[in-house]
Amino acid sequence: MRFPMPNDAPIGPGRPKDLAKREAILEAAKSLFLSLGYANTSMDAVASAAGVSKLTVYSHFTDKQTLFAAAVMATCQIQLPDLIFAYPDGVPVEEVLLKIARGFQALISSDEAVKLSRLIMAQGSHDPGFGQYFYEAGPKQVLAGMEALLRQADERGLLRIENPLHAAEHFFCLVKGAPDYRLLLGCAGPLEGEAAEAHVREVVGVFVRAYRL
Incomplete structure (x- = not known):
């Protein structure tokens, strides 16, 4: 459905x-x-x-x-407004990616997002189409913005990205990583402060090294 x-x-x-x-x-x-x-x-x-x-x-x-x-969609856009995916002239690619990573990490770690993820999982077992509906309403929009930004990075010669959509998926999966999995299971709290910053910086470093020219 x-x-x-x-x-x-x-x-x-x-x-x-x-x-x-x-x-x-x-x-x-x-x-x-x-x-x-x-x-x-x-x-x-x-x-x-x-x-x-x-x-x-x-x-x-x-x-x-x-x-x-x-x-x-409103919940996603609170932390990741559409303009965050714009690519300002003269700004290093690492800084652009760090800004997005910080916003996304804060979004998925929020109490609202954790409750929403659990709600989607519970509802999906009753209605197989519900997960697809949620995906198109939220995550798909975020991926589309990131895909467009990474395509720009490739066109400007900042990174070498043959498949911007796959690269966008890799980026957000890296940000979520094990910390988000533990958070959803309820066996750990959200990353905050220095721990959150260290995590997103490591993610951006890994991502840039993978797609650097």
């Missing part, structure tokens, strides 16, 4: 009040999905928690699947 991608833009003229309601709906949805699970979260509950009518929720998000997808 293939789920539709969300319409991330609010319906209507986009007045500040409309945008405020949309943000309230997203915050309420994220909180309820993570605390109650996907199946136990209703549009009525989201409307009540956001302090808006059910009709208002549906005017911004056509159904629960669309709302969930938008909540996932």
Whole structure:
């Protein structure tokens, strides 16, 4: 089963009040999905928690699947806004990659992200299409941004990358690594401070050496 991608833009003229309601709906949805699970979260509950009518929720998000997808995308973009994948002139490739690695490591280590990952795994056993839906709503968007950036690095002669998509996957898998696996299992806490910085610097070093000209 293939789920539709969300319409991330609010319906209507986009007045500040409309945008405020949309943000309230997203915050309420994220909180309820993570605390109650996907199946136990209703549009009525989201409307009540956001302090808006059910009709208002549906005017911004056509159904629960669309709302969930938008909540996932919003969570990712808090730590990894689209502009982070831009390649400023004159900035060393290592610095660009470090900025992305820091943002991604902070994202996957956040309490929200850990709860969301566990929710996806639990829900996926009940609905095989749910994992694909989550992937397209969140991780796929992040990979697309990284793929485009690495293609630029190759075109500018900064790195030699024959397959930018595969390289993007390698990069994020390196950042996640064993620390994220232990975190998801609940047998270790998130990397923080100097430990987190040492990890991302090591990852970027390994990645650059692998793709250096």
